[in-house]
Amino acid sequence: MRKKVVAGNWKCNTSVQEGVELAKAVNELVAKEGAEDVVVVLGTPFTHITSVVDAVDTNRVGVSAQNCAAEASGAYTGEVSAAMVKSTGAEYVILGHSERREYYGETSDILNKKVALTLENGLTPIYCCGEALDIREAGTQKAYVINQLEETIFNLSAEDFKKLIIAYEPIWAIGTGKTATTEQAQEMHKDIRDAIAAKYSQEVADEISILYGGSAKPSNAPELFANPDVDGGLIGGASLKAEDFLGIINAY
Numbered sequence: 001m002r003k004k005v006v007a008g009n010w011k012c013n014t015s016v017q018e019g020v021e022l023a024k025a026v027n028e029l030v031a032k033e034g035a036e037d038v039v040v041v042l043g044t045p046f047t048h049i050t051s052v053v054d055a056v057d058t059n060r061v062g063v064s065a066q067n068c069a070a071e072a073s074g075a076y077t078g079e080v081s082a083a084m085v086k087s088t089g090a091e092y093v094i095l096g097h098s099e100r101r102e103y104y105g106e107t108s109d110i111l112n113k114k115v116a117l118t119l120e121n122g123l124t125p126i127y128c129c130g131e132a133l134d135i136r137e138a139g140t141q142k143a144y145v146i147n148q149l150e151e152t153i154f155n156l157s158a159e160d161f162k163k164l165i166i167a168y169e170p171i172w173a174i175g176t177g178k179t180a181t182t183e184q185a186q187e188m189h190k191d192i193r194d195a196i197a198a199k200y201s202q203e204v205a206d207e208i209s210i211l212y213g214g215s216a217k218p219s220n221a222p223e224l225f226a227n228p229d230v231d232g233g234l235i236g237g238a239s240l241k242a243e244d245f246l247g248i249i250n251a252y
């Protein structure tokens, strides 16, 4: 059975102190009222990770970086390696977010290296894919997203591929308040799963959690999560409020 996962992506928000308070609040709410069968992850800025790991029960609330370096170590000023992330106690790394692809020039070649280093260090990549509005309007979103997978993660062995979490995030729905309809989400998630089955096997495809991201909130999460191929969410804005995040965790 594949896992249900609700992961927060705090992006470039909160001071360390605010982040620790938020993490503690989520930790407390999840311990008291959180759906037990949902894997909960907090994607914090690098500066917060160690403090957040200390502030939560990591058996219940996992911690994620939002990026890592494309090199293992060395003279790369300002970079944070996958090994460094691992040494904090974090277990996940969000990779290939559309904001990184768009604003920081992350190409498929760079992502290949980051995915490989993340896996080599025993971390779980939360690999993001998704199309921009013009592609959706042209109706070529399926080919676009499958091509993203082909260029960045379909080179992995089946054994490594099974370790991934995939997040489908239509760019036109991120931070816009405009959510994909439940049909649009299900259709793309099924397309992704079918492509995995064709590339690897149905067994591998059935094991991979595919999360939806893009203006998910407590009010629309139940409808999105009711789809057979939607296995949870990657949550931006709504993960910055503990109660809203809990509402999404409990949306199943």
Ligand code: 13P
Pocket (backbone or CB within 6 Å): 009, 097, 169, 173, 174, 175, 176, 177, 213, 214, 215, 216, 234, 235, 236, 237, 238
């Ligand atoms: P929002 O939930 O703010 O739309 O962000 C989604 C996202 O980009 C999560 O990675």
